[in-house]
Amino acid sequence: MRLCAIDLACHRGGRDVFAGLNFSIASGQALTVTGRNGAGKSSLLRSIIGLVRIAGGRLVLEGGDPELTIAEQAHYLGHQDALKPALSVAENLRFWAAFLGAKTVDTHACLDAVGLADLADLPAAYLSAGQRRRLSIARLGAVKRPIWLLDEPASTLDVSAQQQLAELMRTHLDASGLILAATHGPIGLADAQELRLDDIAPVGVVDEERDGRSESSIPVSAAAIGRATHTSAAPSQPDGDQVRS
Amino acid sequence: MNPLGALLVRDMRLSIRVGGGALMGVLFFLVVVTLVPFAVGPDLALLKKIGPAILWLAALLASLLALDRLFATDHEDGSLDLLLMSRTPLELVVAVKGVAHWLTTGLPLIVAAPLIGLLLNLDPLAEGTLALTLLVGTPALTFIGLIGAAIAVALRRGGLLLAIIVLPLTVPVLIFGVAAANAAIVGPVPFGTPFTILCALTLASLVIGPFAAAAALRQEME
Numbered sequence: 001m002r003l004c005a006i007d008l009a010c011h012r013g014g015r016d017v018f019a020g021l022n023f024s025i026a027s028g029q030a031l032t033v034t035g036r037n038g039a040g041k042s043s044l045l046r047s048i049i050g051l052v053r054i055a056g057g058r059l060v061l062e063g064g065d066p067e068l069t070i071a072e073q074a075h076y077l078g079h080q081d082a083l084k085p086a087l088s089v090a091e092n093l094r095f096w097a098a099f100l101g102a103k104t105v106d107t108h109a110c111l112d113a114v115g116l117a118d119l120a121d122l123p124a125a126y127l128s129a130g131q132r133r134r135l136s137i138a139r140l141g142a143v144k145r146p147i148w149l150l151d152e153p154a155s156t157l158d159v160s161a162q163q164q165l166a167e168l169m170r171t172h173l174d175a176s177g178l179i180l181a182a183t184h185g186p187i188g189l190a191d192a193q194e195l196r197l198d199d200i201a202p203v204g205v206v207d208e209e210r211d212g213r214s215e216s217s218i219p220v221s222a223a224a225i226g227r228a229t230h231t232s233a234a235p236s237q238p239d240g241d242q243v244r245s
Numbered sequence: 246m247n248p249l250g251a252l253l254v255r256d257m258r259l260s261i262r263v264g265g266g267a268l269m270g271v272l273f274f275l276v277v278v279t280l281v282p283f284a285v286g287p288d289l290a291l292l293k294k295i296g297p298a299i300l301w302l303a304a305l306l307a308s309l310l311a312l313d314r315l316f317a318t319d320h321e322d323g324s325l326d327l328l329l330m331s332r333t334p335l336e337l338v339v340a341v342k343g344v345a346h347w348l349t350t351g352l353p354l355i356v357a358a359p360l361i362g363l364l365l366n367l368d369p370l371a372e373g374t375l376a377l378t379l380l381v382g383t384p385a386l387t388f389i390g391l392i393g394a395a396i397a398v399a400l401r402r403g404g405l406l407l408a409i410i411v412l413p414l415t416v417p418v419l420i421f422g423v424a425a426a427n428a429a430i431v432g433p434v435p436f437g438t439p440f441t442i443l444c445a446l447t448l449a450s451l452v453i454g455p456f457a458a459a460a461a462l463r464q465e466m467e
Contacts, residue, residue: 046326050329050330051326051329071330072330072331072332074330076326076327076330078323079323080321080322080323080326081322082323082324082327084255084259084318084322084324086258086259086262087255087258087259087262094251095251095252095254095255096327098248098250099252099327099328099331100248100327100332101248101332
């Protein structure tokens with residue numbers, strides 16, 4: 001499986017967030033998206049799953065399930081934790097597991113993986129910010145999805161939870177998953193490639209400048225891992241690929 | 246459990262537990278109906294005449310109460326993002342949320358209506374008929390309300406806008422609901438005619454509501 005962005009552009013609130021963005025990640029690879037505040041990290045993740053409209057360019061998923069969209073094969077861990085305070089920890093997890101399509105779910109094991117097994121019956125209203133984040137991370141383990149889109153997953157997490165998260169991500173990569181993580185600091189994936197949004201298109205850039213720029217935007221420090229070599233060239237598209245444009 | 250079943254159970258749990266609107270709706274209904282005899286005075290004939298209209302108005306307002314939080318809470322805590330990117334069609338997701346809302350706010354009103362009807366001097370036949378029109382008509386109120394709830398989702402104080410958008414759309418339901426109830430109680434119009442139109446309005450809103458609300462949600466998120 002390979003997720004490619006070709007000349008991707010995003011336009012929000014009357015300004016260009018980024019333009020001419022190219023990247024390509026294959027199964028078993030992770031890409032961290034970095035950049036200053038407002039550089040468009042969250043917008044990039046949200047545009048991949050269709051929550052933000054793409055202003056230009058294309059997203060291509062090779063080798064995925066042709067019946068499903070990219071969003072339907074992805075986990076999205078946003079800034080908000082998508083938890084209901086009135087439901088218990090286990091009820092929150094069970095709901096998302098069932099809603100996201102898991103046939104059965106071992107709630108205890110999933111909560112244990114993020115260190116919340118003892119709090120299963122506690123209403124989520126009593127959780128701290130870090131515990132809420134842990135609980136939403138438990139969702140990633142409960143339902144199998146090949147693409148993980150994580151928006152600052154390690155914020156609010158303590159050291160041990162960051163290690164548990166890194167462990168979950170490595171397990172996911174070993175199972176041929178792929179990860180796109182927006183982050184400000186290291187998230188425990190030493191061999192991840194990096195996509196620096198600051199280099200792509202500065203804030204407030206006008207359209208003419210953007211067009212000139214879009215040629216030269218090459219993403220990533222080419223620390224390629226896994227089987228596929230990283231390239232920013234447009235990939236070939238066999239039949240059955242999904243394209244969002 | 247399948248995704249839609251899980252969503253139904255979650256939404257019903259949420260509205261029954263702390264902060265939910267289920268019991269609140271019935272109490273509001275009771276308070277509004279109780280106020281009317283105080284305002285109108287102890288004229289039993291008059292109360293009997295306007296009784297169905299009062300109960301219908303109160304039911305309309307009560308079903309609006311919890312509507313503005315229907316999508317807004319999911320929007321605020323990020324759940325709506327996950328609902329939008331789900332494998333289940335958004336129209337069905339919206340419809341299931343509507344069903345959960347009706348089961349927790351509409352259905353209790355119908356159960357309470359015959360008891361509350363005593364305050365308005367309604368006889369058992371009238372109460373039965375009225376409950377029947379509410380049973381058929383309140384789903385229409387909920388499903389029309391879905392559209393307003395979806396449009397007002399991103400607004401901080403969407404409740405007022407919701408009422409302004411939704412109330413005019415519910416006028417036909419109100420007219421035929423009250424007409425059917427009155428037809429059975431005082432005549433001379435046969436009960437069947439307005440009741441059938443009320444059924445049609447509900448069926449149409451069951452179809453249009455989820456599609457319009459899903460379209461509004463998609464538009465708003467982008």
